[in-house]
Amino acid sequence: MIYDNCGRPLTSMRISITSRCNLNCIYCHHEGITRNTGIEMTPEEIEEIVRISTEFGVRKVKITGGEPLLRKDIVSIVKKISDVSGVEDVSLTTNAMFLEKLAKELKIAGLNRINISIDTLKSKVFSEITQGGNLSTVQRGIEKAIEVGLKPVKLNMVIMKGINNREIHNMLKKYSRDNVVVQLIELVDSNELFFEKYYYSLDEVEDNFERRAKEIVVRKLMHGRHKYILNGTEVEVIKPMHNTDFCAHCTRIRVTADGKFKPCLMRDDNLVNFLDEMRLGADKNRLKELFKKAIGEREPFFKQNLVGSN
Numbered sequence: 001m002i003y004d005n006c007g008r009p010l011t012s013m014r015i016s017i018t019s020r021c022n023l024n025c026i027y028c029h030h031e032g033i034t035r036n037t038g039i040e041m042t043p044e045e046i047e048e049i050v051r052i053s054t055e056f057g058v059r060k061v062k063i064t065g066g067e068p069l070l071r072k073d074i075v076s077i078v079k080k081i082s083d084v085s086g087v088e089d090v091s092l093t094t095n096a097m098f099l100e101k102l103a104k105e106l107k108i109a110g111l112n113r114i115n116i117s118i119d120t121l122k123s124k125v126f127s128e129i130t131q132g133g134n135l136s137t138v139q140r141g142i143e144k145a146i147e148v149g150l151k152p153v154k155l156n157m158v159i160m161k162g163i164n165n166r167e168i169h170n171m172l173k174k175y176s177r178d179n180v181v182v183q184l185i186e187l188v189d190s191n192e193l194f195f196e197k198y199y200y201s202l203d204e205v206e207d208n209f210e211r212r213a214k215e216i217v218v219r220k221l222m223h224g225r226h227k228y229i230l231n232g233t234e235v236e237v238i239k240p241m242h243n244t245d246f247c248a249h250c251t252r253i254r255v256t257a258d259g260k261f262k263p264c265l266m267r268d269d270n271l272v273n274f275l276d277e278m279r280l281g282a283d284k285n286r287l288k289e290l291f292k293k294a295i296g297e298r299e300p301f302f303k304q305n306l307v308g309s310n
Contacts, residue, residue, distance in 0.1 A: 013253050060090075062092065079110055103144040107149060161198050181227070187199045209237070250298075
C-alpha cells in the first residue's frame with residue numbers, strides 16, 4: 001500500500017471514462033474538469049492503468065463520466081477491470097437513462113454495485129434539474145439494478161435549497177428497502193453564484209438522524225462519512241465543502257477521461273498526464289513513476305485536522 005505525504009493510504013480509484021453526457025444537470029461539477037478535450041481511453045488502456053494501481057494497494061474502482069453508459073464498450077470495460085488481479089470491488093455511477101437494458105450485462109461482466117442520480121420524485125422538477133431527463137426511465141433502471149442483484153444500489157440525491165430540500169423524507173420513505181442506500185449530498189461549489197443561491201447545509205438533517213438512528217456507522221475509508229440506519233432505511237450524508245474530515249480521510253485517486261491522474265476533485269492545476277506517454281510506448285516502470293508522482297501531489301484541499309504522517 002502507498003501513502004501520500006499526509007499519511008493517507010490510497011485504496012480506491014475513480015475513473016472517468018467519458019466526458020460526454022446525455023443530460024445537463026444544473027449542479028454538475030464535471031468531476032472537477034473545466035476543459036473537455038474529447039479524448040477517451042480505450043478499454044485496454046483503462047485496464048492497464050487499473051493493473052498498475054493495484055500494485056500500490058488500490059482495491060476499489062469506481063467508473064464514472066460524464067455518463068459512462070454512453071460508451072458502447074462499457075460492458076467490456078467493466079469486464080476488463082473486474083478481471084484485474086487485486087480488484088475487489090467495481091462500482092459505477094450513472095444517471096440511469098440507459099440502465100434498464102444494461103443492468104444484467106453489467107452484473108454478469110463483474111459490476112458489484114451502482115450509484116444512481118435521483119434528486120427528486122417529482123417528474124417536472126426532475127426534468128428541470130437534469131434539463132431533459134425522464135424520471136420514470138430512471139426509476140425503471142433502479143428497479144432493474146435491484147432485480148439483477150447489484151448491491152448496494154446507492155441513490156445520489158444532491159440537496160438544493162428551494163428545489164428539493166423538502167423531499168428528503170419522501171425519498172427515504174420511497175426507497176426504504178434492503179440493499180438500497182440513499183446518499184444525501186451537499187452541493188459542491190463549482191459555480192459561485194449558483195452555490196450561494198442553492199447551497200443547503202445538511203447539519204440539521206444529520207443532527208436529526210443522530211437522534212433517531214438505530215445504528216450509526218462511521219466509514220473511515222470513505223472520507224469519514226456517517227451512515228445512519230433509520231427504521232430499515234440506510235442513509236449516508238456526504239458533506240465535501242469546507243469539511244476537513246472529508247479531506248483528511250480521502251483515500252482516492254481520480255483519473256480523467258483523457259488519461260490524466262487527478263489528485264484532488266477540487267483542483268485541476270496538478271494533473272499528471274499518463275495517456276500521452278502510454279500511447280508513445282512508455283513501459284510499465286515509467287507509468288508507475290507517473291502514478292507515484294500523482295500521489296506526491298495529493299494534499300487535502302481543506303487542510304486542518306490532517307491525519308498523521310506515515
